[in-house]
Amino acid sequence: MFFSVVIPTYNRLPILQKCLRALENQQFSDRESDESHYRHIQGYEVVVVDDGSTDDTLAWLAQERQQLPHVRWLVQEHQGPAAARNLGVKEAQGDTIIFIDSDLVVTETFLSCHAQALQEGEEKLGSDRLFTYGAVINTCNFDEPTSEPYKITDFSAAYFATGNVAIARHWLEEAGLFDTQFQLYGWEDLELGVRLKNLGLKLIKCPQAVGYHWHPPFSLEQIPPMIDQEIQRGRMGVLFYQKHPTWNVRMMIQMTWIHRILWGVLSLGGRLNERTMAPFLQWLIDRGKPQLALEAARIFLNWYNVQGVYAAYSATRG
Structure with a gap:
């Protein structure tokens, strides 16, 4: 299993920095290396798709290249997250895609938790016709986003939302990727979710794969x-x-x-x-x-x- 974490970004450099550094700090327990029970994680990459940012995102990525060995980046004119995610998937090297947003800060066991849930789901269903959906906790704490507790308002009943989801790449390709007609705000991920559901994919909740979604305090x-x-x-x-x-x-x-x-x-x-x-x-x-x-x-x-x-x-x- 090789993960490609696909992240579209547009003018979010300060929180993107925290997002990428957290992904560099991933830890894998001994259980994931026990191939008698869990599929070996061969590695991972982080594919950042810059959607025409004007806030020096690209300059910072180039400057921090040595400190971000898992990160590579692609560039497109501003076309929205649907087109950005499609580009990321097409250029990804992994057999398993994880979508997160560029304002999400994950825990150190984020990837291993998705890997374990995917493996256990496959064993239970007898196929990979599934995807895992991690927890998203909203926070306005920029300094320590991962200190935020879970709140009832963090609950989501969405079937497929790209804030924190892992899926075999071939299912995305079979479903047809994201519809780039969705150029304004909203619904491109849930619309793809309808097509995935029509293919019979099962949602597997993975609350241990936690991402902290940062947004500035409301004003x-x-x-x-x-x-x-x-x-x-x-x-x-x-x-x-x-x-x-x-x-x-x-x-x-x-x-x-x-x-x-x-x-x-x-x-x-x-x-x-x-x-x-x-x-x-x-x-x-x-x-x-x-x-x-x-x-x-x-x-x-x-x-x-x-x-x-x-x-x-x-x-x-x-």
Whole structure:
């Protein structure tokens, strides 16, 4: 088993540095070298795909080449994460692909835990028609991201999300890789997940393979780009639905009467928005509760998403 860790990145140099250094510190226990029970890990590489960064990412990678022996990098014009991941897979040397994001910091046993879960899953199923899905813990602690405890808000019911997943390369190729029509924010990984599910792949949870997803503490300045992301996610959600017109996809992209009523009621028909809620959100932030402020902001962020998805859907039918 040879791992290729594929990481798309775009203007995230400070946290990318932590991400890559953590991947250089991987440890493999004696159990993984016991071939009577576990497939031997032959090695790993880290494939960074720079998606047109303008923050000196490439200069830093070249400068740190000696300290990052597992890392090699590819460059493309800014086309989005779907195209970046496809390039990474096509140029990867491994038989097993691990996708993480460039703002994820992993533990020292990250790769060995995925390897063990893959092997045990194959033995149980009698085939490699599976992938492993590790845990993602959100944190805004930049200095010590791995000190963050698991929270109920870290739970994810997604089938296939590229924040922390390991899969045999040939299944990605058989499914057709990521659809590069998804050039805006959202859904390119879950759409590929639908195609993988149609091939019969089973999700194997691997909570021991932990990644800490860093993001800056929530502030009011982040709200405009977050609203834009929700509108983009609505547009890409309609593309997702056009490819897979099922009730499950409608539920995922929030294009149902349930979501329209839920977020309409909670936002008072849009009256609770970034302007009217700003004083309350700032009050929470000033009291050291930025995460709670972010959860409160999701009231109007989800309303923007629902509005965006219905507007995009109407445009396709007009």
